[in-house]
Amino acid sequence: MSRGRAIVFAGRDRIELVDISVPRVRPDEVLVETEITAISQGTDRVMVAGTYAGVNSRYPFVYGYSRVGRVLEAGADVSGVRASDRVFVGMAGTRLDPADGLGELGGAYTSHAVVHHADVVVLPDSVSSTTAAICALGAIAYQGVVTSNVRPRSRVLVAGLGAIGQFGALICRLRGAQVWAIDPVPERRALAGRIAGVETLAPDEDLAARIEETAWGNRPWRGRNDEPASRYERMRWEQAAGVVDVVIDATGRTDALDAYLPLVAREGCICLQGYYAAPLMLDFHAAHMKRVTIRCPGGMDLVDYESVLRLVAGAEVAALAGLEVLVDETPTVMRDLLLHPPSGVVSAIVRWRDA
Amino acid sequence: MKAVVVSQPSRVDLRDVPMPDPGPHQVRVRTLAGGLCGTDRHIVEGTFYRSDYPAILGHESIGEVVEAGDRVRHLKPGDLVLRTAAARPGERIGDVASMLGGFAEWGLATDVRAQEEDGAGPIAPYDRLQKVVPADFDPVDAGAFIVFKETLSALRQLGDVRGRRVLVVGTGPAGLAFVQAARLDGAAQVLVLGRREARLARARTLGADEAFVAPADRLADRVRELTDGQGLDVVIEAAGTVNVLEALPGCLARNGVVGVYGVSAAQSATFNWGWGLAVPRSWSLRFVEPDEAGIHDEALDLVSTGRQQLKSTLTHVLPFAEFAHAYDIMVDDDAGKVAIDFRDGVAER
Numbered sequence: 001m002s003r004g005r006a007i008v009f010a011g012r013d014r015i016e017l018v019d020i021s022v023p024r025v026r027p028d029e030v031l032v033e034t035e036i037t038a039i040s041q042g043t044d045r046v047m048v049a050g051t052y053a054g055v056n057s058r059y060p061f062v063y064g065y066s067r068v069g070r071v072l073e074a075g076a077d078v079s080g081v082r083a084s085d086r087v088f089v090g091m092a093g094t095r096l097d098p099a100d101g102l103g104e105l106g107g108a109y110t111s112h113a114v115v116h117h118a119d120v121v122v123l124p125d126s127v128s129s130t131t132a133a134i135c136a137l138g139a140i141a142y143q144g145v146v147t148s149n150v151r152p153r154s155r156v157l158v159a160g161l162g163a164i165g166q167f168g169a170l171i172c173r174l175r176g177a178q179v180w181a182i183d184p185v186p187e188r189r190a191l192a193g194r195i196a197g198v199e200t201l202a203p204d205e206d207l208a209a210r211i212e213e214t215a216w217g218n219r220p221w222r223g224r225n226d227e228p229a230s231r232y233e234r235m236r237w238e239q240a241a242g243v244v245d246v247v248i249d250a251t252g253r254t255d256a257l258d259a260y261l262p263l264v265a266r267e268g269c270i271c272l273q274g275y276y277a278a279p280l281m282l283d284f285h286a287a288h289m290k291r292v293t294i295r296c297p298g299g300m301d302l303v304d305y306e307s308v309l310r311l312v313a314g315a316e317v318a319a320l321a322g323l324e325v326l327v328d329e330t331p332t333v334m335r336d337l338l339l340h341p342p343s344g345v346v347s348a349i350v351r352w353r354d355a
Numbered sequence: 356m357k358a359v360v361v362s363q364p365s366r367v368d369l370r371d372v373p374m375p376d377p378g379p380h381q382v383r384v385r386t387l388a389g390g391l392c393g394t395d396r397h398i399v400e401g402t403f404y405r406s407d408y409p410a411i412l413g414h415e416s417i418g419e420v421v422e423a424g425d426r427v428r429h430l431k432p433g434d435l436v437l438r439t440a441a442a443r444p445g446e447r448i449g450d451v452a453s454m455l456g457g458f459a460e461w462g463l464a465t466d467v468r469a470q471e472e473d474g475a476g477p478i479a480p481y482d483r484l485q486k487v488v489p490a491d492f493d494p495v496d497a498g499a500f501i502v503f504k505e506t507l508s509a510l511r512q513l514g515d516v517r518g519r520r521v522l523v524v525g526t527g528p529a530g531l532a533f534v535q536a537a538r539l540d541g542a543a544q545v546l547v548l549g550r551r552e553a554r555l556a557r558a559r560t561l562g563a564d565e566a567f568v569a570p571a572d573r574l575a576d577r578v579r580e581l582t583d584g585q586g587l588d589v590v591i592e593a594a595g596t597v598n599v600l601e602a603l604p605g606c607l608a609r610n611g612v613v614g615v616y617g618v619s620a621a622q623s624a625t626f627n628w629g630w631g632l633a634v635p636r637s638w639s640l641r642f643v644e645p646d647e648a649g650i651h652d653e654a655l656d657l658v659s660t661g662r663q664q665l666k667s668t669l670t671h672v673l674p675f676a677e678f679a680h681a682y683d684i685m686v687d688d689d690a691g692k693v694a695i696d697f698r699d700g701v702a703e704r
Contacts, residue, residue, distance in 0.1 A: 053629060053630060143637070147637075147639070227477050228477070229476070229477035229478060229479040229480070230443055230444070230445040230446060230479050231445035231446070233445065233479065233480060234445075235405070235445065258623075267644070275630050276628070276630045277630070278627075279625040279626055279627035280625065280626050280627075280628065281623065281624075281625045281626075282623060282624060282626060283622070283623045284597055284619050284621055284622065284623050284624055285404050285619075285622055285623070287615075287642055288404070288615065288618070288619070288642050289404060290642070291643070291644045292642055293640070293641040293642070294639065294640040294641075295639050296604070296628070296636060296637065296639070296640075297636065298636035298637020298638075299637070
């Protein structure tokens with residue numbers, strides 16, 4: 001058994017760098033030496049701050065769900081992955097040595113991964129390691145976009161331009177949707193304009209009016225294109241009116257449903273991509289009148305990951321990693337990044353070793 | 356003519372209102388029967404989405420065509436038509452509004468096809484629901500048939516239930532119809548959450564594998580027990596109880612869906628859907644819109660071939676003159692479908 005290192009979320013506001021054992025590879029596993037791990041700023045923050053529901057009883061644990069590294073060793077039964085392949089390791093995590101006494105919630109913040117071979121994706125040379133790591137966040141956004149019924153010509157509002165929102169906006173645009181993105185921070189809006197190539201608005205603008213002004217093509221709900229047949233129908237249509245088909249909320253604000261329901265047209269969707277620390281309010285009658293769907297995506301799947309990698313190949317998504325943290329600095333620099341995030345940085349990477 | 360008029364919230368009267376006159380694409384019908392529905396209760400109690408009083412109640416009526424307008428070609432005297440109304444929603448007859456206008460001795464229906472052929476203005480959505488049923492259709496089954504069409508089409512909006520695990524919340528006529536619809540469409544397991552034993556027993560008779568009572572905070576555990584730890588693929592809320600919505604996502608398997616069909620009295624609510632380590636992710640909450648007109652022919656076929664028994668949920672039939680009593684029975688927790696018979700001389704069953 002060899003030795004490795006782990007970035008451990010040791011308790012509230014505490015990040016530690018500790019030595020751990022790396023378990024011996026089983027026949028169906030591969031051993032991966034980590035090059036970089038992506039920091040999922042929003043989730044990492046609530047994990048470290050202790051505000052993620054249920055997390056306080058889990059310290060100390062190894063978090064992280066997005067790493068890129070080189071395969072050092074493949075078990076005897078492994079096919080499709082070979083030593084020296086550069087791979088992405090997803091949410092399936094890593095097998096830790098129980099003797100180290102660490103919990104595992106993803107486990108990507110370790111210098112080595114011992115994982116089932118089906119949980120890795122062999123990366124093409126054309127994809128940089130930073131892009132490959134950051135695309136885990138893209139996979140999360142992708143699942144939200146796909147399952148929220150975003151189609152070509154859909155009108156989509158993306159609220160909150162952290163990494164998930166940035167990817168959500170980009171993926172919606174690449175799928176042929178017309179996208180508006182909102183965030184109070186000008187640097188984040190500028191990033192979305194540059195990377196995702198979408199229109200951005202400050203949240204305090206009159207969103208409905210600005211979207212109507214700049215929208216093209218079909219209105220969100222086709223019923224509105226005809227004359228109402230009766231006073232009752234006119235009233236129903238007015239209640240069902242909205243300027244977009246889909247809202248993707250990546251802010252985590254607990255009034256997201258009430259805030260965005262008026263913007264969604266009948267039969268539209270609100271996708272809850274955030275982490276919601278308190279109960280969400282819902283205007284039940286309005287939701288019923290609009291026949292709305294509330295969609296809660298489920299994290300990251302490797303199939304989504306592979307789709308995203310292809311989809312965003314032409315975009316500069318590596319630039320979403322605004323900061324590179326060297327592993328030895330993590331107890332201070334990563335902690336500061338998470339607890340006192342600089343306004344323009346939406347995500348970052350931890351570098352374990354040079355490529 | 357007489358009509359059931361909600362004069363103000365919580366006050367229902369049998370009142371004289373003017374006879375409706377058919378337009379060129381409309382027929383006049385003699386109302387034969389109608390079903391009472393939980394939505395009527397919201398309208399009567401003033402907890403519906405909108406209020407417009409005084410108004411004629413009723414939206415599960417059936418009438419027989421007696422007189423046709425000049426341009427009517429696809430309806431004829433003697434036809435039995437569903438969802439007839441003295442006035443459409445949004446319209447008035449005299450000073451009385453329509454809270455869907457079905458419970459009146461006379462009503463109207465529209466020959467939608469002729470109106471479309473003639474290019475004569477937009478079709479009112481409610482008119483599209485005015486479908487013809489065969490001459491041997493028992494009029495007192497109209498309400499159950501309309502509910503069956505709504506529930507079957509609403510269920511299908513939530514995906515294909517073949518081989519899936521389904522929970523129906525609610526044991527009223529709509530809940531029972533969802534149980535039947537889920538069985539017809541091949542669900543592997545159908546569970547029912549209710550409150551009262553008499554109604555739960557009815558759900559079991561109609562094909563529920565388990566019909567049970569559970570407090571919201573125990574519901575997810577109970578569902579795990581009943582589904583071998585798998586959770587549910589589809590949940591349909593048919594009781595109009597907002598509170599249970601908070602607990603339903605926790606009952607789902609990955610990628611499960613909660614469909615909201617029931618009309619709620621509550622205007623808004625807060626939901627703690629419990630983001631965090633303990634929560635199954637990837638689920639949807641969908642407010643469904645039944646496509647009653649689109650499923651009409653198939654539903655009629657299911658009824659005429661005996662695969663759906665409309666009388667299975669009907670527990671009471673009362674004459675029109677006893678509407679107030681019928682309403683009290685419907686509000687009572689143990690009733691199934693309650694129908695009003697507008698023809699003379701029909702006794703309570």
